[in-house]
Amino acid sequence: MSSNALGGFRILELSTGVAGPFAGKLFADYGADVVKLEPLSGDEARNLPPFFHDHPHPEKSLSFLYLNTNKRSITLDIRTAQGQQMLTSLAGKFDAIIESYPPGYLDNLGVGYSDLSKVNPNLVMTSITPYGQKGPYRDYPGDDIIYEAMGGIMYISGAHDRAPLKHGHPQSLYIAGITAAYATSSALFARISIAKGQHIDLSMRDVSAAHHHATPTRYSFVGTVERRAPKMEAGSPKGGAHFEGIVPVQDGYVGATFQRGIQRGSYSDYVKLLNREDLDDPDFPPIEFPARIPSDKDELLLSALKDWSKFDYFNKAASESWVAAVVQTSQDLVEGEHLNERGFFSEMDHPVVGKIKIPGEIFRLTGSPWALRRATPLIGQHNKEIYCGEFGICEEELVQLRRQAVI
Amino acid sequence: MDGPLSSLRIIDSTTVLAMPTAMYLMGDMGAEVVKVETHTRGRGGGGGVTYADNVPPNNNHWNRDGSFHALHRSKLGITLNYKIPETIEAFKDLVRVSDVLAENNRPGTMERLGLGYEELRKIKPDLIYFSFSGFGYSGPWKNYQGIGRMFELTSGVSQFTGYPDEGPRRVGSAWFDPPNGWMAVFAILAAIHHRNQTGKGQWIDHSMYQMGASTVGDALLDYIANGRNGKLMGNRHTSKAPxxxxxxxxxxxxxxxxxxxxxxxxxxxxxxxxxxxxxxxxxxxxxxxxxxxxxxxxxxxxxxxxxxxxxxxxxxxxxxxxxxxxxNPKEVLSDPNMKETSIFEKLEFPAETGMGTRVFLGRPWSMSETPSYIRSPGPDLGGDNEYVLGDLLGRTGTEIAQLYELGGIGKEPEPMDKPGTIQDFTREIDQGTLRSYDTEYKKLLGIEP
Structure with a gap:
């Protein structure tokens, strides 16, 4: 019995980068016992920028600190025979393994799914790879920009007369982590009915392709191929179907739309929203904005918006039921009232960086809430606790394993 | 063998894009998902209407929109007009035999109908009640309306996205809709695992904004530790080049x-x-x-x-x-590696619909023991009224007939929806919103009869 939602589960994470660790973090943050297995020199993701106080150091990567809260860390060199033997015995005590080695790598070491499931038939193993375990691209390298390119999101993003554009932040990796988490959780649930574990084959490029149901549907129903559309002109609705690009205001940018509730609002109400009744126009349709508005009106509204600050516009528009957004900076998110009042941030006390405010709860399970139970682990911080305390390896043996560079 | 979630029953009282995505995934995975609609409002498909081969359907046009089927496949469908008290009772009976209720109505709507969490837990103590909203149920922005395509901006992703000489841009899809749906599946399953261990249900407060912010956690820490905000990156990387x-x-x-x-x-x-x-x-x-x-x-x-x-x-x-x-979208669909994975899936519609066989988004993963697949096309409006109210909830044929009589349930929109318009692709190509219109698409996809 546990007040943590996932308190009964033990997850072993053999994964680097962002996707696998984010999946592991979701399990750990909601209560599972997640053990991160690192190479002796530490997970390479400990080198991912940015760093605390811009000081490159394996315990100070902010990306790593964020992605590994609530986990424990052990080290093991799985390339050694002894390491493989130990991993095999570890697998017997875990419900799931999340791994992101290239296809076939663990099999070649004798610790792939087919080997480990013999030791533990209940094991769920989730393999996160660029293109999946099968197919002509299985050995192709992957990367955030490659997933966004090969998944189709990039082609439809950006300006039609410029290069296709990716997200400026590695979003494809985070969403692959979410996917790995829900798929793993589903397979854990399935054990109730099928009484065994299974292997999950996840392709990160396919996760990026899954962002958009409309493009495959439209091609398969009517044969149309979308492209980067002129209506996305940033900072300008010129040539646009809707005035809903990102538009500049006094101190930044807002997402301004003419949508109000579930309908299109009226021009007259929109100029009232801007406190610019003087721009009202009796010749303009009184009920709904037309699908396309004349460019002279665009110009007028753009210039009226320039008198607004981003939060004044956002708060007024949103309180009056207009669909609106504000391009927030990290500072806005960290210091803004809303997330702070919702308890999104926690304080982590970390042995190397000290006390630090850190983003935490994602969704609120009111009956078994999110909690920061452990700070992000140091490299191999829990070797003794786990190997000796939970796997009965004696302390002398641990020292020997260290001297042989196995742990 | 059946799907990983085949023993679950879920009530889907959700609309738009993110939550219908969560619900169809759980349906693909074998859960029995009952989509609850009303026949007295239009049937929104979560996008423009897309009829097969751009030809107006010759019957039941409200059941023929391709984007509706993309988002609501693998679900049963019933209609409940909440103005009729008997339907509220039917909804509560459905709650009694379900594991999960997922809803994304405006805060307060369910309470007004007597279907809020506090009310429903009285009749189903271990119910998992999942509420999905833009900004969550607390905090100063809780009443603001949130839609997926706006959260890129507010959640902090747009501070990085755009050509540096120009300004921030949104990407070409409603980016945070599908990932919010995926996170919703994880959240619901976490509560299911907890229920299985403790016997307790709970209410889940999920906010799109907060989920979006969780995907830029490293950037938020960069501000907290180093006082640095994001900047427009174009297609560049913080350390790689080219x-x-x-x-x-x-x-x-x-x-x-x-x-x-x-x-x-x-x-x-x-x-x-x-x-x-x-x-x-x-x-x-x-x-x-x-x-x-x-x-x-x-x-x-x-x-x-x-x-x-x-x-x-x-x-x-x-x-x-x-x-x-x-x-481009066509190249993604015909890419050789996609034939080896589960990301696209063909679905054959019943002959009377005239919709043929089409390709939909599948799933970016596959499981070795419990297959997931598109179990059925999206439900006809009220298509499963008889099964759900009769077989599942034990209403007699006479009681069901009375509900139709009262207007509590129905199979046709009232008032009748206008059929969607046929799309003018030539104009869209001229305006630059489409790259091309391909006449050979069915051959290329291998879906021609």
């Missing part, structure tokens, strides 16, 4: 190249035939390459424009240079 999209031969074809190590750079130089410029000192190591990216990119794009984007990808990868073609 890193970008480069134009290839043909119309609007591009390749993405991502070089990190010196080995990869040497490999790229080799493929390019070791041109003189590439051996200049200013490109000699990753740090100088990164600092001289404008120069570097202008050389590389002179070279890439001579090649077909997919051929070039294969050549580069063969040589050890990470790269990927920037595929």
């Amino acid at each position: 890193h970008g999209a480069y134009k290839c031969s043909g119309d609007d074809n591009w390749i993405a190249i991502s070089v990190e190590s010196d080995n990869q750079w040497d490999a790229l130089k080799n493929v390019m035939g070791n041109p003189e410029w590439a051996n200049e000192d200013k490109f000699g190591d990753v740090i100088v390459r990164w600092h001289n990216q404008d120069d570097l990119d202008s050389h590389i794009k002179q070279w890439t424009r001579n090649f077909e984007h997919r051929d070039l990808m294969n050549t580069l990868i063969e040589a050890g240079v990470p790269s990927g073609a920037v595929l």
Whole structure:
């Protein structure tokens, strides 16, 4: 019995980068016992920028600190025979393994799914790879920009007369982590009915392709191929179907739309929203904005918006039921009232960086809430606790394993 | 063998994009998902209406929109008009035999109907009640309406996204809708695991904004620790170079190249035939390459424009240079690797619909023991009224007939929806919103009868 939602589960994470660790973090943050297995020199993701106080150091990567809260860390060199033997015995005590080695790598070491499931038939193993375990691209390298390119999101993003554009932040990796988490959780649930574990084959490029149901549907129903559309002109609705690009205001940018509730609002109400009744126009349709508005009106509204600050516009528009957004900076998110009042941030006390405010709860399970139970682990911080305390390896043996560079 | 979630029953009282995505995934995974609609409002499909082959359907047009089927496949469908008290009772009976209720109504709506969590837990103590909203149920912005395509901006992703000389941009899809749906599946399952251990249900407060912010956690820490905000990155990376999209031969074809190590750079130089410029000192190591990216990119794009984007990808990868073609939607669908994975799936519609066989988004993963697949097309409006109210909830034929009589349930929209308009592709191509209109698409997808 546990007040943590996932308190009964033990997850072993053999994964680097962002996707696998984010999946592991979701399990750990909601209560599972997640053990991160690192190479002796530490997970390479400990080198991912940015760093605390811009000081490159394996315990100070902010990306790593964020992605590994609530986990424990052990080290093991799985390339050694002894390491493989130990991993095999570890697998017997875990419900799931999340791994992101290239296809076939663990099999070649004798610790792939087919080997480990013999030791533990209940094991769920989730393999996160660029293109999946099968197919002509299985050995192709992957990367955030490659997933966004090969998944189709990039082609439809950006300006039609410029290069296709990716997200400026590695979003494809985070969403692959979410996917790995829900798929793993589903397979854990399935054990109730099928009484065994299974292997999950996840392709990160396919996760990026899954962002958009409309493009495959439209091609398969009517044969149309979308492209980067002129209506996305940033900072300008010129040539646009809707005035809903990102538009500049006094101190930044807002997402301004003419949508109000579930309908299109009226021009007259929109100029009232801007406190610019003087721009009202009796010749303009009184009920709904037309699908396309004349460019002279665009110009007028753009210039009226320039008198607004981003939060004044956002708060007024949103309180009056207009669909609106504000391009927030990290500072806005960290210091803004809303997330702070919702308890999104926690304080982590970390042995190397000290006390630090850190983003935490994602969704609120009111009956078994999110909690920061452990700070992000140091490299191999829990070797003794786990190997000796939970796997009965004696302390002398641990020292020997260290001297042989196995742990 | 059945899907991983085959013992679950879920009530789907959700609309738009994110939550219907969560619900169809759980349906694909075998859960019995009962989509609750009302026949007295239009039937929104979560996008423009897309009729098969752009031809107006000759019957039941409200059941024929392709985007509706993309989002609501693998679900049962019932209609409940809440103005009729008997339907509220039917809803509560459905709650009694279900594991999960998922809803994304405006805060307060369910309470007004007597269907809020506090009310429903009285009749089903271990119910998992999942509420999905833009900003969550607390905090100063709780009453603001939130839609997926706006959260890129508010959640902090847009501070990075855009051409640096221009300003922030949204990407070409409602980015945070599907991932919010995926996170919702994880959240619901977490509560199910907890219920299975403790016997207790709970209410889940899920906010799109907060979920979006969780995907930029590293950037938020960069501000907290270093006082740094994000900046527009174009297609560049914080440390890799070259890193970008480069134009290839043909119309609007591009390749993405991502070089990190010196080995990869040497490999790229080799493929390019070791041109003189590439051996200049200013490109000699990753740090100088990164600092001289404008120069570097202008050389590389002179070279890439001579090649077909997919051929070039294969050549580069063969040589050890990470790269990927920037595929358009048609190329994604016909990509050879996609035949080996579960990301696209064919679905054959019943003959009387005239919709033929179509390809939909599947799932970006597969499981070795418990298959997931599109279990059925999206439900006809009220298509499962008889099964759910009769077989599941034990209403007699007479009681069901009375409900139809009262207008509590129905199978046709009232008032009748206007059929959607047929799309004018030529105009869209002229306006630049479409790349092309392909007449051979069914042959290419292998869905022609």
